[in-house]
Amino acid sequence: MQSSKRATTPQRIERSPGIKKIAEKLGISIGTVDRALHDRPGIHPDTKKRVMAAAAELGYRPNLAARFLKSGKGLTIAVCLPRAIAHFFDDVRMGVHRAAEAHGAMVELIDYSFSRFEEGEAAAVEEALKKRVNGIILVPGRPSHARPLIGKASRCNIPVVCIGSDADGTGRLVHVATDSFSSGALVGEFLGCLNRPLRRLAVFIGSRGTSDHSEKLRGIQDSVPRHIRLKTTWEVIEAHDNAREAQHLSEKLLDTSRGLHAVYVATANSLPVLQAMDRRSLLGRIPVITTDIYPELLPYLRSGKVLATVYQHPVSQGRIAFDALHRFLVTGVRPAERILLPPLLVMRSNLDILLERSRGWSRRSQGAQRSPESVCLKG
Amino acid sequence: MQSSKRATTPQRIERSPGIKKIAEKLGISIGTVDRALHDRPGIHPDTKKRVMAAAAELGYRPNLAARFLKSGKGLTIAVCLPRAIAHFFDDVRMGVHRAAEAHGAMVELIDYSFSRFEEGEAAAVEEALKKRVNGIILVPGRPSHARPLIGKASRCNIPVVCIGSDADGTGRLVHVATDSFSSGALVGEFLGCLNRPLRRLAVFIGSRGTSDHSEKLRGIQDSVPRHIRLKTTWEVIEAHDNAREAQHLSEKLLDTSRGLHAVYVATANSLPVLQAMDRRSLLGRIPVITTDIYPELLPYLRSGKVLATVYQHPVSQGRIAFDALHRFLVTGVRPAERILLPPLLVMRSNLDILLERSRGWSRRSQGAQRSPESVCLKG
DNA sequence: TTGAAAGCGATACCAC
DNA sequence: GTGGTATCGCTTTCAA
Numbered sequence: 116m117q118s119s120k121r122a123t124t125p126q127r128i129e130r131s132p133g134i135k136k137i138a139e140k141l142g143i144s145i146g147t148v149d150r151a152l153h154d155r156p157g158i159h160p161d162t163k164k165r166v167m168a169a170a171a172e173l174g175y176r177p178n179l180a181a182r183f184l185k186s187g188k189g190l191t192i193a194v195c196l197p198r199a200i201a202h203f204f205d206d207v208r209m210g211v212h213r214a215a216e217a218h219g220a221m222v223e224l225i226d227y228s229f230s231r232f233e234e235g236e237a238a239a240v241e242e243a244l245k246k247r248v249n250g251i252i253l254v255p256g257r258p259s260h261a262r263p264l265i266g267k268a269s270r271c272n273i274p275v276v277c278i279g280s281d282a283d284g285t286g287r288l289v290h291v292a293t294d295s296f297s298s299g300a301l302v303g304e305f306l307g308c309l310n311r312p313l314r315r316l317a318v319f320i321g322s323r324g325t326s327d328h329s330e331k332l333r334g335i336q337d338s339v340p341r342h343i344r345l346k347t348t349w350e351v352i353e354a355h356d357n358a359r360e361a362q363h364l365s366e367k368l369l370d371t372s373r374g375l376h377a378v379y380v381a382t383a384n385s386l387p388v389l390q391a392m393d394r395r396s397l398l399g400r401i402p403v404i405t406t407d408i409y410p411e412l413l414p415y416l417r418s419g420k421v422l423a424t425v426y427q428h429p430v431s432q433g434r435i436a437f438d439a440l441h442r443f444l445v446t447g448v449r450p451a452e453r454i455l456l457p458p459l460l461v462m463r464s465n466l467d468i469l470l471e472r473s474r475g476w477s478r479r480s481q482g483a484q485r486s487p488e489s490v491c492l493k494g
Numbered sequence: 495m496q497s498s499k500r501a502t503t504p505q506r507i508e509r510s511p512g513i514k515k516i517a518e519k520l521g522i523s524i525g526t527v528d529r530a531l532h533d534r535p536g537i538h539p540d541t542k543k544r545v546m547a548a549a550a551e552l553g554y555r556p557n558l559a560a561r562f563l564k565s566g567k568g569l570t571i572a573v574c575l576p577r578a579i580a581h582f583f584d585d586v587r588m589g590v591h592r593a594a595e596a597h598g599a600m601v602e603l604i605d606y607s608f609s610r611f612e613e614g615e616a617a618a619v620e621e622a623l624k625k626r627v628n629g630i631i632l633v634p635g636r637p638s639h640a641r642p643l644i645g646k647a648s649r650c651n652i653p654v655v656c657i658g659s660d661a662d663g664t665g666r667l668v669h670v671a672t673d674s675f676s677s678g679a680l681v682g683e684f685l686g687c688l689n690r691p692l693r694r695l696a697v698f699i700g701s702r703g704t705s706d707h708s709e710k711l712r713g714i715q716d717s718v719p720r721h722i723r724l725k726t727t728w729e730v731i732e733a734h735d736n737a738r739e740a741q742h743l744s745e746k747l748l749d750t751s752r753g754l755h756a757v758y759v760a761t762a763n764s765l766p767v768l769q770a771m772d773r774r775s776l777l778g779r780i781p782v783i784t785t786d787i788y789p790e791l792l793p794y795l796r797s798g799k800v801l802a803t804v805y806q807h808p809v810s811q812g813r814i815a816f817d818a819l820h821r822f823l824v825t826g827v828r829p830a831e832r833i834l835l836p837p838l839l840v841m842r843s844n845l846d847i848l849l850e851r852s853r854g855w856s857r858r859s860q861g862a863q864r865s866p867e868s869v870c871l872k873g
Numbered sequence: 874t875t876g877a878a879a880g881c882g883a884t885a886c887c888a889c
Numbered sequence: 890g891t892g893g894t895a896t897c898g899c900t901t902t903c904a905a
Contacts, residue, residue, distance in 0.1 A: 180562040334843070464679035556883075
């Protein structure tokens, strides 16, 4: 009477094997299987080995829904980004958050923003490790500072995805970035199409020591000669991502050397250069290619004073980094060692349609609030 | 002895309210709450109203993990794509599958491929409706054929995402595409940068009746005059996405009219045009811009015989369509009415890095391996 | 070192 | 119409 046996309707849905099936197969309890699968203490090595073998044989994949349902906690991922170039890293952050939102409560992000002019990244990663996050997305502003911490994380089996700069050899999971060499080469190819003399070119970078910058330089220097017969003289200006320095150096360049045929600013630090050129009425006469998109650059693009800018897909970089990390955490599939995105040449014609989709810096808080309608920056 | 009361460790994890909380609040059972929330028969209207009110007040969101765990079935989404331009739609399909994979077993895709030269799309959608899928991703090859079915789906509360062509006014959820006007305008702007005469331009399209094609035409015709002083004569060739026709028409064009200054092929049907030009040694002398990327086009791009091609992000279109649909199904948030991607100018320098990431047609089966249930309508 | 069992939230039955 | 409850796969805790 008390136990009413009811005909258990045999569900025809074929489910993938779970820990129950493994336990059943081995004639042990699910608790033991769990201990084996999760490296928990208190299990006989032999038992563990048998469990792992059975799991592999059955093609066991943990049911994330059940795991989440029970534990009430999803994957926790630390997002360690510099505050530095706000418009860029805010877009990266937005990309990460948008991608994470697709998983609802099953993924939780923790933001750690830091100043790249301190040892912020190390502190951020350290903090994340203390919180025992499941994975880390990191933009190493100063790769050298971050290296030891990335190594530490990897040793703790906490995968680290690097965006922008790399830290190879540290055990990081993957490096996501736009291809710097292609960026430079693309600019060179574009300039080569212009049918103009290119005997004297100026390239503004931050520093030759930054591989992103030196690769862009290498790209354009490799590309231009393929399209231009005459030999080219290169003015390489290292402005160290500093606005005042960029202003000073560009004014000096413009005043001392005449006959510049094109300018390529390979970092986001282009505004001082443009202003200096504008004051000398050089814009519109000398072709200028910049990098990234930010509010102050828009009027230059719209008016044609800047021919094109190289867009580095900050939003996509964030999304791709998240997806690679998430996939690894969930399925164990390692992404490619390095994921490089193609640079995109943005001109007047495709500027607005681009802004409409990936406009992180024109809204206030992204990710949390979904703005009902699109805001247009006034240019 | 038999019932060992154990101190239920109070979990500190704050969970969002579930049906249990609603039931508790109203002093009814969870079964009743379930009936109310899912429009199931056999519930008093008043009770239902009270439940809905309580759910809204508590901010109830169904726990997808629990739902999936119990039902064993995830969301089912039909992917209805033409077999037509294989390299393009295979990439779209890949984008959809990649995005779906992120959700593991919680999302199941069913592929319906059809021939765009029959009423394949209607049959595909009809089939999907019969299977009671949760949502449909559709590329309407012949929008007019698809319209009634999209309307039917929408009336059944089955959201439909249109990729490429639109079917507005049918109740479809969202339209995902690259911006056709921008594509044309971008080509015009690029040609304008070349510092060459552009008095006589040829534009190859499929048909003026296809809005994608007419918009591209409008784009370039709007753009070129902004960069070129002299008036331009336009040769608009409608090749109806037919290789033989394109060959015939381009030979006729090239033989009768001399002094062409540039060629823009606004569809993927560019090979016959290129071959015709190549036979007359015109490539490399007349700037050519094409559309899309496919294996046979690569040598033309690599050799510089084609200056650039307009990439329409097939993979991204697939991903974005899936994400929008998934988000809607899960959270109820409607995407924007229309999602337009910026066209991307691909040249020699960024070609390889692009191929490396989105290379659907260079590999064999994509996604097929994942979905065992892959239905192919014959066309 | 292992077994047993209580739930997590939603579904789908059954019994009233 | 409504209440009750077994169940999904996993984690976690207690008992042995």
